[in-house]
Amino acid sequence: MAQTPTGIEGVLLDERTIISVTELTRVCGVSIEQVRLMVGEGMLHPRGGARPEQWRFSGLEVRRARRALRLQHDLELDLPGTALALDLLDEIERLRRRLRFLEQQFGGGHEAE
Amino acid sequence: MEYKDYYKILGVARDAKPDDIKRAYRKLARKYHPDVSKEPDAETRFKEVNEANEVLKDPEKRAQYDALGTGWHAGDEFRPPPGAGAHRREYEFSPEEAAQFSDFFSSIFGGLGGMGAGSRDGMGGFGGARDDFRRRRGSDQSARIQISIEDAYHGATRQLRLDVPEIDAEGRITTRTRTLSVRIPAGVTEGQQIRLAGQSGAGLGGEPGDLYLEVEFAPHPIYRCEGRDIHLKLPIAAWEAALGATVPVPTLGGTVSLKIPANSQSNQRLRLKGRGLPGKTSGDAFVQLEIVNPPANSDDTRAAFKELSARFAAFNPRAKLGV
Numbered sequence: 100m101a102q103t104p105t106g107i108e109g110v111l112l113d114e115r116t117i118i119s120v121t122e123l124t125r126v127c128g129v130s131i132e133q134v135r136l137m138v139g140e141g142m143l144h145p146r147g148g149a150r151p152e153q154w155r156f157s158g159l160e161v162r163r164a165r166r167a168l169r170l171q172h173d174l175e176l177d178l179p180g181t182a183l184a185l186d187l188l189d190e191i192e193r194l195r196r197r198l199r200f201l202e203q204q205f206g207g208g209h210e211a212e
Numbered sequence: 213m214e215y216k217d218y219y220k221i222l223g224v225a226r227d228a229k230p231d232d233i234k235r236a237y238r239k240l241a242r243k244y245h246p247d248v249s250k251e252p253d254a255e256t257r258f259k260e261v262n263e264a265n266e267v268l269k270d271p272e273k274r275a276q277y278d279a280l281g282t283g284w285h286a287g288d289e290f291r292p293p294p295g296a297g298a299h300r301r302e303y304e305f306s307p308e309e310a311a312q313f314s315d316f317f318s319s320i321f322g323g324l325g326g327m328g329a330g331s332r333d334g335m336g337g338f339g340g341a342r343d344d345f346r347r348r349r350g351s352d353q354s355a356r357i358q359i360s361i362e363d364a365y366h367g368a369t370r371q372l373r374l375d376v377p378e379i380d381a382e383g384r385i386t387t388r389t390r391t392l393s394v395r396i397p398a399g400v401t402e403g404q405q406i407r408l409a410g411q412s413g414a415g416l417g418g419e420p421g422d423l424y425l426e427v428e429f430a431p432h433p434i435y436r437c438e439g440r441d442i443h444l445k446l447p448i449a450a451w452e453a454a455l456g457a458t459v460p461v462p463t464l465g466g467t468v469s470l471k472i473p474a475n476s477q478s479n480q481r482l483r484l485k486g487r488g489l490p491g492k493t494s495g496d497a498f499v500q501l502e503i504v505n506p507p508a509n510s511d512d513t514r515a516a517f518k519e520l521s522a523r524f525a526a527f528n529p530r531a532k533l534g535v
Contacts, residue, residue: 106369108395109406109425115492126407126422162405165352165424166247173258174241188247192403196438203436204443 112158120145120154127164134164140182142167213315215290218264218277226282230269237265246354263317273303273321280320290316318385352421353412358428359396361435361442364489365464367398372425376412392423399490400427401439434462440495441488447504448472463487463497470499478503 110116124131131151137143138154143164145154156164163185171181219226222236243249244257251257267273284290303321305313313321355374363370372392380386392411400406405424412421429437436443446461456474460467465487472482480501488495508514 106393106395107408107411109397109408109411109423111397111400112405112407113399113401113491158405158407161407169247170245173245173262174238184248196402200436200438200443203431204445 110158112161114157114159116158116161117155118158118161120151120156123156123161123164126161127168129164129168133168136178137164137167140178142182142185213290213319215280215284215286215288216260216263216314216316217284217286218267220286221260221264222268224268226278228268233265233268237261237269241265259312260314263313266313267317267321276320290319351412352424354424354426356428357394357396357406357425358430359400360430361432361437361489362464363396364400364427364429364437365398368396370394370396374423394425396427399440401489401491402427402429402437435464437489440491440493441498442495443498443500445502446470446499447502448476450503450505453477453501453503461497461499464489472501476501 118126120131120134123129123134127134134143134154135151138145143156143160145156145160147153147155166188167181167185170176170184171178174184176184219228222228222233222240224232224236228236240261241258244251244254244261246255246258249258267277305322353374353376355372357370357372359368359370370393372394374390374392375387376390377385378388392408394406394408396406404427406427408423408425410420411423434444442464444462446459448457448459451457452459452472453476454474456476457472458469459472461470461484463484468484468487470482470484478501482499482501484497484499486494487497506513508517
């Protein structure tokens with residue numbers, strides 16, 4: 100069995116990656132209706148037109164959508180609860196990163212004599 | 213295989229009521245959910261908690277488990293008692309579900325069902341069943357990958373070892389280590405994900421799922437990253453700060469010259485536009501000045517500092533502190 104394919108190129112899910120609603124449903128394994136509900140709840144912010152087939156999602160939204168689906172499935176959260184959890188997790192992540200940055204910036208303190 | 217004490221895992225008594233079990237499960241599921249928890253073994257604990265709940269929430273499975281007796285302790289070497297098969301009920305699980313359960317679980321409740329015939333409840337999504345193809349498709353897999361800030365700037369290729377479940381010739385689920393060579397695109401930032409379609413390797417009885425790599429940066433001796441911006445401290449001599457100077461600064465793209473304005477102070481920040489990580493909008497490099505004194509360890513150098521002290525007799529560096 101081939102074990103080591105060389106140099107697999109992945110897709111970086113950043114703001115430069117733009118995907119359609121069809122691709123999002125395929126990647127996340129959900130229906131358009133579920134995406135519509137997440138958009139309606141303000142969890143996902145597509146660009147493009149008002150109709151789902153005109154929606155364009157950034158790569159960052161793929162991560163958000165997948166996380167939302169895991170949370171709502173695993174913890175049996177409802178939509179508003181999932182939306183709140185997502186926002187809080189984003190905020191915690193931002194603060195953790197900021198904290199780590201500041202800790203590195205200032206280094207360990209030294210005791211004065 | 214090891215005996216698992218499902219009551220202990222959920223932290224409930226053997227005679228716990230369904231409500232107690234549900235409450236304990238919910239609490240632990242929130243605590244160890246891999247998206248929420250920062251505990252290093254969160255994923256393992258979360259699986260364990262789910263497995264315990266799978267058994268204890270279902271009266272039939274719970275009775276079957278209880279029938280093993282109370283003489284067992286967690287970690288005891290366990291062999292399914294002969295004869296237990298007589299009134300034993302086998303359940304059917306989809307390959308993705310079966311891959312999540314321990315050998316201990318499978319020895320009591322059975323493992324793989326007919327291809328793709330999952331029988332688990334609780335799969336409801338946002339008011340609707342999940343798409344059917346979701347079950348036929350292997351589950352997605354996530355992994356973290358640590359790279360240096362230089363790799364993020366230039367792009368790199370990294371070897372990655374992953375444990376993936378596989379069905380062996382006898383239809384059992386085993387684990388295989390798979391080595392992947394992955395291209396990291398230039399301009400990734402911390403926390404971003406790279407999606408490798410069809411690379412989860414967990415295509416048990418169907419199309420393989422996707423592999424998601426979450427990028428982490430290894431600590432760097434010089435640079436700190438914040439999004440696409442990079443920050444560094446730049447040591448300068450007191451006279452460079454006082455008189456102004458043009459000094460070399462390391463950046464990810466190579467050394468550049470930076471003009472320090474006269475009368476600069478420690479902690480002042482200078483921005484080198486576009487010298488951070490590349491992207492749609494490239495990040496900037498922020499240089500924080502740090503005045504460093506040379507050691508006064510000879511008569512000559514001490515004399516120089518004394519001279520300075522005499523010339524700045526009126527200077528009180530602590531004036532702002534009122535002392």
